[in-house]
Amino acid sequence: xxxxxxxxxxxxSRWALLIVERLLDGPQRYxxxxxxxxxxxxxxxxxxxxxxxxGVLRRLPLRHxxxxxxxxxxxxxxxxxxxxxxxxxxxxxxxxxxxxxxxREPG
Amino acid sequence: xxxxxxxxxxxxSRWALLIVERLLDGPQRYxxxxxxxxxxxxxxxxxxxxxxxxGVLRRLPLRHxxxxxxxxxxxxxxxxxxxxxxxxxxxxxxxxxxxxxxxREPG
DNA sequence: CGTCATACTTCCAAAATGAAAGTACTGCCG
DNA sequence: CGGCAGTACTTTCATTTTGGAAGTATGACG
Numbered sequence: 030x031x032x033x034x035x036x037x038x039x040x041x042s043r044w045a046l047l048i049v050e051r052l053l054d055g056p057q058r059y060x061x062x063x064x065x066x067x068x069x070x071x072x073x074x075x076x077x078x079x080x081x082x083x084g085v086l087r088r089l090p091l092r093h094x095x096x097x098x099x100x101x102x103x104x105x106x107x108x109x110x111x112x113x114x115x116x117x118x119x120x121x122x123x124x125x126x127x128x129x130x131x132x133r134e135p136g
Numbered sequence: 137x138x139x140x141x142x143x144x145x146x147x148x149s150r151w152a153l154l155i156v157e158r159l160l161d162g163p164q165r166y167x168x169x170x171x172x173x174x175x176x177x178x179x180x181x182x183x184x185x186x187x188x189x190x191g192v193l194r195r196l197p198l199r200h201x202x203x204x205x206x207x208x209x210x211x212x213x214x215x216x217x218x219x220x221x222x223x224x225x226x227x228x229x230x231x232x233x234x235x236x237x238x239x240r241e242p243g
Numbered sequence: 244c245g246t247c248a249t250a251c252t253t254c255c256a257a258a259a260t261g262a263a264a265g266t267a268c269t270g271c272c273g
Numbered sequence: 274c275g276g277c278a279g280t281a282c283t284t285t286c287a288t289t290t291t292g293g294a295a296g297t298a299t300g301a302c303g
Contacts (some may be wrong), residue, residue, distance in 0.1 A: 032222035033157050039225070043148070043291070050140050059250055069292050074251055084228075093300050094249050106227060110220035115139035117217055118146070121191075121210060150260070166281055176261050181282055200269055201280050 039083045040107065044068050044076050049085060049104055050111050056089060056099035080104070146190045147214065151175050151183050156192060156211055157218050163196055163206035187211070 030038075040046050047066055051057055057065075063073050077098060080086050085104040089097040100107075137145075147153050154173055158164060164172075170180050184205060187193050192211040196204040207214075 031154075031157070032225040033218055034154060035228075036221040036225035037150075037153060039228075040221075041150070041153075043144075046144060046148075047138075047141060050138070060248090069294090070251070071253080071293085072291065075291095092249090094298090096250080103228060106224055110217060110224055111140055113217035113220045114143040114147075117213055118139040118143035120213060121142075121146075167279090170281095176263090177282070178262085178284080179260065182260095199280090201267090203281080 036110075039085065040080075042076065042079070044072055045080060046107070046111060046114070048073075048076055048080065049100065049107050052086060052098060052100045052104065053108055053111070056097035058091075058095060058097050062098065143217075146192065147187075149183065149186070151179055152187060153214070153218060153221070155180075155183055155187065156207065156214050159193060159205060159207045159211065160215055160218070163204035165198070165202060165204050169205065 040049065044066065047068075048062065051062060051065060059073065059077075062077075063070055066073070077086070081088065083103075084101055085107070086098050086100050089099050091097055147156065151173065154175075155169060158169060158172060166180065166184075169184075170177055173180070184193070188195065190210075191208055192214070193205050193207050196206050198204050
């Protein structure tokens with residue numbers, strides 16, 4: 030399995046990278062993540078469990094029934110990849126305005 | 137929608153980035169992609185259609201019933217993101233190995 | 244005891260994914 | 274000409290993942 034396939038095995042599922050991106054701004058609580066990302070609570074719980082098991086984030090107990098989710102070093106190391114993907118999407122918009130790359134049919 | 141979400145909308149589905157990674161080595165034929173990636177032919181056809189529609193790759197007619205798939209400029213621009221993800225996964229392995237080996241100062 | 248707030252779990256439908264078989268086109272052999 | 278083989282898909286159907294909505298668990302507060 031290539032490195033890329035290994036990475037996608039961990040953060041390739043839906044919402045995973047978006048959760049990590051949110052946590053790059055600092056620890057967040059469950060309900061805040063759910064509201065900010067606009068995702069279902071069942072999916073969020075599943076992803077948080079997977080990402081914690083993968084060592085990307087960890088739970089921080091705050092108060093009695095409140096906790097925060099914070100990135101580990103491994104999670105923070107995803108910043109480069111997340112920013113690269115974000116730059117790519119931003120470039121697409123720019124390219125659509127400045128350049129037309131329509132392939133030509135040979136016939 | 138954030139830049140990251142926009143990027144994942146295009147290349148966030150299963151196999152999409154793996155296909156692009158393979159094409160970074162140069163144009164490939166359908167059957168070669170299928171064999172090298174080990175993915176089903178229905179999924180490959182679906183992904184290639186989507187990625188072509190998104191302007192990430194294009195079809196190059198070769199022979200009578202043979203064609204190649206090649207990255208566009210937009211597709212090649214994904215190299216940074218793909219390499220960043222690959223480096224992240226590789227770092228994970230290094231960390232797992234160095235945990236019970238003699239720690240050495242890097243460079 | 245009941246109410247509120249937070250963090251989930253459960254249930255079920257819809258969509259995506261995957262394996263296997265089938266289709267369409269065309270060059271080649273006889 | 275007809276059948277066989279190679280390439281690029283499509284179709285069918287089962288499995289897995291995702292998503293929406295409602296339900297559960299826990300503990301502070303009164």
